[in-house]
Amino acid sequence: xxxxxxxxxxxxxxxxxxxxxxxxxxxxxxxxxxxxxxxxxxxxxxxxxxxxxxxxxxxxxxxxxxxxxxxxxxxxxxxxxxxxxxxxxxxxxxxxxxxxxxxxxxxxxxxxxxxxxxxxxxxxxxxxxxxxxxxxxxxxxxxxxxxxxxxxxxxxxxxxxxxxxxxxxxxxxxxxxxxxxxxxxxxxxxxxxxxxxxxxxxxxxxxxxxxxxxxxxxxxxxxxxxxxxxxxxxxxxxxxxxxxxxxxxxxxxxxxxxxxxxxx
Amino acid sequence: xxxxxxxxxxxxxxxxxxxxxxxxxxxxxxxxxxxxxxxxxxxxxxxxxxxxxxxxxxxxxxxxxxxxxxxxxxxxxxxxxxxxxxxxxxxxxxxxxxxxxxxxxxxxxxxxxxxxxxxxxxxxxxxxxxxxxxxxxxxxxxxxxxxxxxxxxxxxxxxxxxxxxxxxxxxxxxxxxxxxxxxxxxxxxxxxxxxxxxxxxxxxxxxxxxxxxxxxxxxxxxxxxxxxxxxxxxxxxxxxxxxxxxxxxxxxxxxxxxxxxxxxxxxxxxxxxxxxxxxxxxxxxxxxxxxxxxxxxxxxxxxxxxxxxxxxxxxxxxxxxxxxxxxxxxxxxxxxxxxxxxxxxxxxxxxxxxxxxxxxxxxxxxxxxxxxxxxxxxxxxxxxxxxxxxxxxxxxxxxxxxxxxxxxxxxxxxxxx
Numbered sequence: 001x002x003x004x005x006x007x008x009x010x011x012x013x014x015x016x017x018x019x020x021x022x023x024x025x026x027x028x029x030x031x032x033x034x035x036x037x038x039x040x041x042x043x044x045x046x047x048x049x050x051x052x053x054x055x056x057x058x059x060x061x062x063x064x065x066x067x068x069x070x071x072x073x074x075x076x077x078x079x080x081x082x083x084x085x086x087x088x089x090x091x092x093x094x095x096x097x098x099x100x101x102x103x104x105x106x107x108x109x110x111x112x113x114x115x116x117x118x119x120x121x122x123x124x125x126x127x128x129x130x131x132x133x134x135x136x137x138x139x140x141x142x143x144x145x146x147x148x149x150x151x152x153x154x155x156x157x158x159x160x161x162x163x164x165x166x167x168x169x170x171x172x173x174x175x176x177x178x179x180x181x182x183x184x185x186x187x188x189x190x191x192x193x194x195x196x197x198x199x200x201x202x203x204x205x206x207x208x209x210x211x212x213x214x215x216x217x218x219x220x221x222x223x224x225x226x227x228x229x230x231x232x233x234x235x236x237x238x239x240x241x242x243x244x245x246x247x248x249x250x251x252x253x254x255x256x257x258x259x260x261x262x263x264x
Numbered sequence: 265x266x267x268x269x270x271x272x273x274x275x276x277x278x279x280x281x282x283x284x285x286x287x288x289x290x291x292x293x294x295x296x297x298x299x300x301x302x303x304x305x306x307x308x309x310x311x312x313x314x315x316x317x318x319x320x321x322x323x324x325x326x327x328x329x330x331x332x333x334x335x336x337x338x339x340x341x342x343x344x345x346x347x348x349x350x351x352x353x354x355x356x357x358x359x360x361x362x363x364x365x366x367x368x369x370x371x372x373x374x375x376x377x378x379x380x381x382x383x384x385x386x387x388x389x390x391x392x393x394x395x396x397x398x399x400x401x402x403x404x405x406x407x408x409x410x411x412x413x414x415x416x417x418x419x420x421x422x423x424x425x426x427x428x429x430x431x432x433x434x435x436x437x438x439x440x441x442x443x444x445x446x447x448x449x450x451x452x453x454x455x456x457x458x459x460x461x462x463x464x465x466x467x468x469x470x471x472x473x474x475x476x477x478x479x480x481x482x483x484x485x486x487x488x489x490x491x492x493x494x495x496x497x498x499x500x501x502x503x504x505x506x507x508x509x510x511x512x513x514x515x516x517x518x519x520x521x522x523x524x525x526x527x528x529x530x531x532x533x534x535x536x537x538x539x540x541x542x543x544x545x546x547x548x549x550x551x552x553x554x555x556x557x558x559x560x561x562x563x564x565x566x567x568x569x570x571x572x573x574x575x576x577x578x579x580x581x582x583x584x585x586x587x588x589x590x591x592x593x594x595x596x597x598x599x600x601x602x603x604x605x606x607x608x609x610x611x612x613x614x615x616x617x618x619x620x621x622x623x624x625x626x627x628x629x630x631x632x633x634x635x636x637x638x639x640x641x642x643x644x645x646x647x648x649x650x651x652x653x654x655x656x657x658x659x660x661x662x663x664x665x666x667x668x669x670x671x672x673x674x675x676x677x678x679x680x681x
Contacts, residue, residue, distance in 0.1 A: 055581045056454065056566055058461045059300040065448055077578045103298060104565045108579025130298045130565065134288060155302040157468060162305055180302050181466035 003096040003124045004149055004172045007046055008207045008228065017264045018229030019044055019220070020209055021236055021257055022100065024051035024067040025084050026076030028244040033071075034084050036240065036253050041095040043254040044261025047209075047229065048088075049127070051237075052081050052101030059129045061184040063234040067241065078109050082121040089122035098125040098151060098172075106139065115142040125149035125172045133165050140169060151175050154200060154208075156192065163203060173207040174200065176227065178214070184234025187213045194226035217263035224264035232260055281532035281608060284599065289482020292605060294598035297481040299568045302465045307568075310472075311483040313388045318490065323387075327380055327491075334412070335375050337494065340364045341502035341659070346629050351649035358652035360645060361511070362632075362662040363499050363527065372635065372664035373495060373523045374405035378474060380491030382409040385472035392416040394467075395474045396460040398425055398453035398519065399590035399637070400432025401664055402476030407441035417441040420460045422452035425589050432668055450583045453519075453593045457567050477520025478597030481568030485597050492526025499659055500530055507657060513538045513648075516661040517640040518611070519555065519591035521600045523663035528609060538610070541600060542644045544586035545613035555584035556613040557596040558604045571598040587616035587672065588636035590664070614643040620676055622646055623666065635664030636672065 001009070011018050021040050026033055040048055053068035053076050060068070085097055099118060106114045106128065118126070125148055131139060136150060143150045149172025157180060158166055167174070176197060178188035188210075197208050210223045211231030223230045239256055243249050284291045289311075297307055317323040331337040344360045351357050365373040385393060393410050395417070397403030403419040410417035419436055423445040426433055436443050449455035457480075464473045478485045478492070503511050514531060516524035518541040531537040546554030554560055557572040564573040566581060574582045574594035584594040603609040614622075619636055622643035627633045634642060641660050649658065666673070674681045 054579075056449065056458050058458045058567070059302075059465065061462075062448070069449075072580060102565075104573075104575070104581070105579035107563075107565055108575065108577065129300050130568070132297060132299065132301055132304050134304070135296050135298055153301040155300075157302055157305045159305070162308075166301065177300075177302060179466075180468050182462045185466065 002147065002149065002172070003094065004047070007096055008173065011046065011228070017224040017227070018046040018209065019257070019261045019264050020047040020049055020211070020229050020231040021045040022049040022051060022231065022233030023240070024053060024064065024071050024237060025081040026053060026071035026074045027067045027237070028070065028240060029074055030076070030080060030084065032249060034087055035250050037084065037088050038091050039250050039254050040257060041092055043257035045095065045257055047096045047098060049098045049100045049231065049233065050081065050085065052078065052099055052105060054102040054105055057102060059182055061182040061234060063184045063238045067237045078105055078114070082117050085121035085123050096124040097122060098127055099123050100127040101129070103128050103131045111139050112142050115146045115148065119146045119148060123148065125151050127151045127153065127175055129153070133169065153177055156180050156196065163200065167204045170204070170206055173209050173229070174204070175231070176208050176210045177212045178210050178223070179212050181212065183212055185213060187219065190222050190226065193223070197226055217259045220260045221263040230264055282529060284602070285482060285486055289486070291599045291602035293563070294570050294601040295482055295485055296570050297568060298565050298570065299481050300465060302468065306468050307481050309388065310384070314384050314483050314487050317384055317387055323383065327383060330379055331376070331494065335369045335379065336367060338498040338502070339367050341499055341506065343506070344630055350629055351646065352654070353650045355654065356650060356652065357654055358649045358656040358658045359654065360649060361657065361659045363495060363659055365495060365523065365661060365663045366632070366634065366638070366665035370401070370405045370408050371667065372401040372405065373492060373526060374402045374476060375408065376494055376526065377488045377491040377522060378402070378405040378409045381474045381487070382413055382415070384487070385474065386413065388472060390472035391470045392418070393472055393474050394418045394420065394460050394463055395476060396420045396453065396456040397476060398422070398456070398592055399588065400425065400429040400436065400668065401590060403441070403443070404432050404435045404439070406474050406476070407436040407439035410441060411439045418444060418463070420444050420446050420456040420463070422456045423447045424451045425453065428672060429589055429668060452584070454581065454584070454595070461567070477522040478525045478599060479520045479567060479569060479571070479595060485569065485599055488522055489525045489529055489599065492522050493529045495523065495526035495661060496528060496530035499527060503659065510534055510537055511657040511659045512536070513540060513656065513658045515540045515542065515641050515645055515658060516663065517542045517591060517637045518596060518600065519544065519593045519637065520595070521597040523661050525597060525599060527661045532608065539608070540644060541609055541611045542640045543611060543613040544588055544591035544640055545615040546585040548615055549613050552582070553585035554613065555586040555591050555593060557594060558600065558611045559613045561594070563601070566595055569598045571601040572596050572604070587619060587676065588640065590635070590637045591640065612644055614640050618643040620673065623673060632662065633666035634662055635666045636669045637664055638662050
């Protein structure tokens, strides 16, 4: 059983919902992002998404755009991202790690090499924002061979027969993008999201995590009523940026994550 | 008015180079639909509506009626006698023609695909238009058709380009468009395109994204090409009328590649016609300041397509540079990437300085002030014309006029206006 499956079964057995937290690799620095990551599980994060920075993150709002550019200025690249995952795994062998980003840096690295190195480092899944089912075969095949999960995105516009297209070949969990928009911007309409997730659940047993626009413990609590997990990204990235020079940064983020976990 | 081959029935023969893309939008390895899931259903509906329009004669009748009376098509195919004589040497020197798309309403070829796309947007029932722009030509052309059809228009433009193309910013505002300066990233055309995509993701219900070149996710490269192919179709017919035969060489500048694709595409299956795409070499393609994606870039994925991009070894997109804002884009349309790989089209580059010399030369020789974009094409014509035989016919796409560039050029020449 994969780490992702194990974590969702444990949550289900305990009748709990999961918290997914997002941190950009290399922002505000390689060392600090690693330190924050290492402390996330103890603070309540059930899953960790690590952002692989890209110059042109077209699905991201201002917070993650700026975070990506800062990470790149810090010399972040794929090898260093893998090193962060390796270092994290030396301390933690249970919490699933999902690498999130855009296809071009992976394509430049080489799809097969990327999967080999991601698995070796200890990653469990991938979310590639600009790789819809129609185009994902060249990455999906090596991902499946390696036993990792290529996590599919479902959005409010994924309706009708398209839902089947996306669910087919999905594994790990489904990432429900709760708004039509970029990360960290508007807030979702919970009734609409809830209705859509119920519809999705008719077609698949794969767990559904909801993300985009979830900022506060209150948002997280509301969303956790209708999904198996909630994703918080921009709010954490923002908090890290606001307090980048604070020597207690890791503790501040731990507190934020603890509050979110209590709410879900 | 020239009758055009709109239904593509002749173009879909099995071995035709004009048959692409395949049904998933691929030209060989390139093209495709690399967009966020939010946009996928919308992209699919643009494709569906475009294909319905393409097969509907009433759609083309409306397009051609407006192309004639509103844009001023067909644009003339002009024998550039003075230029031909200037570059003749002894028994050599090609015969040079210009396809005068700078005479179009709004001063460039961009209006061709803006007209076509707004008709598609109306068929889709969309009520507002967004666009990205570099030099501002596509923004002006988009704002123009939006004024014509009374649709609200928002144009995303890199903050740096807003600065260096202020006359076009003013024009867009006069036409009723909202111009949004984009400061994210490097503040140029690629960032304007990112921002337009982000805006579209957030406004999928009522908004149509009117992309300004043969780039972006399928079906845009195909759709923009088919609207711009009016350039090549006219050229073919005009050349047959004037010379009784096809031209030997076609030359066009390339940023994203819309004017070049429009000129080249109708000739792709004519093996005697040689084609040259001229990329912006900036300070030189061996420096890090150029915009020559094919000559100095590599295959990658950005803005919804697989194509050639300027990028580093880690797959991070690098900034393009060109004296011409319209060519200042670190990518190129996917069909060009394909034609490059199969070597059907030859791609070269010229530098900022060469383009500037060509700008001055064409102004004096023919009394035509070209835009800096086709000045790149002319710089290459200047290089090759004298070496070619007298019976060799070159057609260069003079795709835009230079009024918008006089400030940039004056500054470069150290003159005050």
